Amino acid sequence: MSGHGLTGLSPWSRRLVAVGVLVWCLITVFPLYWVVVTAFKTPPGVVGGPTYLPFIDFTPTLQPFIDLYQGIRGEFFRTFLNSTIVGLSAAAIATAIGAMAAYALVRFEFKVRLGAGLVFFLLALGGYLLFNATFGFTRPQALLLAFPIALIAAVVANRLPLPGPILGNEDILFWFVSQRMFPPIVTAFALYLLYSEIGRLGFQLIDSFVGLTLCYVAFSLPIVVWLMRDFFEAVPIEVEEAAMVDNVPSWRIFIGIVVPMSMNGLLATFMITLAFVWNEFLFALFLTNSRWQTLPILVAGQNSQRGDEWWAISAAALVAIVPMMIMAGLLSRMMRSGLLLGAIK
């Protein structure tokens, strides 16, 4: 890789470019440096105006972190555990079923009639209205009844020679990815109402592990399918064909050959998903209130709770940031040139 694009520049302008990058780098790093040093300050070290160098400008202390651990500003330890548990399980489940779907889209042929999709949507909508308005079922009951009916009807309709275009693998992939375009507020709000009505039927989903994880899995799936498809396409088909000659069943080809060969891609996808879930704010805001609250909610709350106690705010922000900093280090090692390239084609 040579430096095209800059080869024509004089040494002087090369230096100018280097300075420009350095400035951007400083802008990037300064806030991070600031939050790290502020987290170790004592109250006088903050109120006296900005200070930058530990041991010279101010005396560092661990007090903010001890306060956090002791739960003076909210139950940090438990919230940290919540975030970890929900993040790891949602990322693991999403990576697993997303990878399966991506593999299916790469190696098997699917045909879905547009008509069958329309049948599904109309029956789900119509069935819901019918059950709710005419038969007097509650809204979640009506939804739960309409869903399987619409699904079965759609699968049957797919076998019939309906008019209209036939959608292939590319279209299914587009459908997955387009879910990402949705403003999450549309879903978050409706999901909140739906969850609370299901809760009234006796099955608690608001502020529960299952409810939050399920929602995160669904929202990570588009990215997982999108990224994993490119990794699986890079697996040479000859290996799989050789195994097929020996009559190895497809699921063993997938688990025994394809998964080990795309381990790097799976790991990278897992980490990106984990970062997404770890940082997510809107769904957690709607779907949790106390027991399963996640870190972003607690961190956002620090703001209003006690005003300008910067040492504590910084420590809280740092707790939310550090795991992702470590992951960025790991990820950048795997980020050899072109790891994410396929994703943008």
Add this chain to the structure above:
Amino acid sequence: MMRNDPIKHVFIWPAVLVVLAISIFPLIYSLTTSFLSYRLIPPIPPRVVWLGNYATLLQEPRFWSALFTTTLIAFIAVGLQYAIGFGVALALNARVPGERLFRVALLLPMLLAPVAVALVARMIFNPTMGPLNQFLAKFGLANLPFLTNGHWALACIIAVEVWQWTPFIILMMLAGLQTLPEDVYEAAELENASAWQQFWGITFPMMLPISAAVVFIRLIESYKIMDTVFVMTGGGPGVDTETLTLFAYQEGFKKFNLGYTSALSFLFLIAITIIGVTYLALLRPHLEKRR
């Protein structure tokens, strides 16, 4: 070679079922609710008003102001991200000195929680005790109303967005730059094309498809902005920095005005679809010409 094996259904159905259940159902639910007048506090029994909620919303200045604010933030922030990101990616690709050192640091912001970043930004933009104030005071610009004046607050939010998401553009553009063929540049070199000519004649047109995709992703994501604003200004001062998502949150979660909020989220969906389709339609002729 595509295989055809019944086991393919086992592979694809779990993902399809989860996505269907979590995305299509809320959609149906809020679509039907958006035609109702339905409040939880004070409790009023649902009443069908058809397009009434939509009509009220379209006459509501607060909706238009939120739409305008969101659009302003998205377009300015993404424009700056693209300009800075492309520039830095070009420099990194040209192996400026110290390039390896920059890479990890440059990627960091996009993996951090926006909520935490916004908290840090609040400290930095503090008008009396913040480091930015100290820096600007040296130039005689002390105590600027960073987060308490509508225009300044908007600029600060945009600055934070640019800080956090430029790394994404750098990452993608760098990956794209590394696939450009070498020989075109060698030919240009022989014809004594200047660096400036090489950029506009070769690099920029060849990077156009990737640029279009990256800008599209960032634009759509920027329209969803909520957590940064929520922490930095809470939509204030007044409603000067209120974005669409924040507006919907206030209406739905604070006032429990269900029908109205559902209609609002659908208008949001329609707006984002219009923007997306227009963007793709505008770019399509440019993209196809290069193929």
